[in-house]
Amino acid sequence: MPSNDTDEQDATRREYVKYGGAVVGAGILAGCAGTDSQSTTESTPAETATGTGTAVTASPTETASTAAAMDPVGEVSFETAPESWVGGFGFTADVLTALGHADGVAGMLGPSYWFQGFYDRIGVSAPSPDEVTKVTSEDWSILAEELYELDPDVVGVDPNVFLYYGLSTEELGRLTDEVAPFFGNASRRTRVEGWPDWPDGAYDYYDIPSFIRRYGRAFGETERAAALVDTYEPALADITSRAPTGSDRPTVGLLNGRYNPQNRDGFVVYDPASEIDRTYGKKQYRDLNVRDAFAGVYDGQSSVTVGYEALLEHDPDVIVFHLGVSHRDLGGENYVQPTVDLLYDNSVTSQVTAVEEDALYVGGTPYQGPIVNLFQTEMTAKQLYPDEFGAWPGFSAGESYPDIPADERLFDRERLAAIVAGDR
Known part of the structure; x- marks a missing residue:
């Protein structure tokens, strides 16, 4: 974080962009150029923040052998529950952290995508992404030799991701036979046209509870998985049941804070809805009935690039920077702040309602x-x-997530922490 952001008293109006009074610059992450995405606008820089609580210790496995099934690989059996794993871009890592197996990480396709900025609020720590071996090259080729050296018990990644990144089916087969079985499913978003669909064609998408249960079975954590689902689902249902649905909801522009007309020929705007409900990449916007200021402009794509005048024409009441938690401090550089500055300084975008109202x-x-x-x-x-959920307090300097008072929290942090720690 830049040193001039350490004194909140001196922060300017735009530095507090209502990230909710948040000083821009503490913790960040994004999507990835080359994952199962229809565009390359979701590039994911590094997130190095880690939790400050007690390290997670995996509980004893419930059985000597485990078996679980997941499309597209089908059923996978283990003589003993896996202890070490390779993940993708943060999703599997978060599921396995919730199941008490964060310390088993051996490597990841993109460890910098593993955002850990919320973990300290429930007293959970995990290995720093900086210390996790990256098993892809700078151009997103698979580094098979790294996988052989790491020798994990399971690769928690959809094998079609490996094929999408250029691995052959023969190489994929060798990795399965000589390193570890694959156990993953690309459900972040609708799979791109031309997706490999190995081995038998199109296959199912899974929601987050399905992943919890399947990884719970694979890792011998069926009881903990059940407790996690029994906590997660009611908490989400309670929040989403209270989300307004009327026409008085604010209109929202979901922008990528890293990309703007000075570096990408326009503002990158995302469709907050998902064609397939089970996808989890923008799940919170779908669940909370976001009223999209740019509805109808995407032409079947997940994002569109617009200019200054178009941003004012659609005039969102609120602007949310998708991927913003990671873009605020990406590799030591603040990638959101230049877009924020541009919105305030430009004669056209400064007239956008969200900018005038500091609703960024x-x-x-x-x-x-x-x-x-x-x-x-x-x-x-x-x-x-x-009005329904209480005011967003924003991030203070140095915080990854604000310390919301206990009576204003929307889910039970203590129960979640207990499950992660093994208290089922």
């Missing part, structure tokens, strides 16, 4: 498992509907 908020990462999704749903609910 940091948004979440799309790589969200149960822990991250609970926090991000709470965050978005307070940002968009303060």
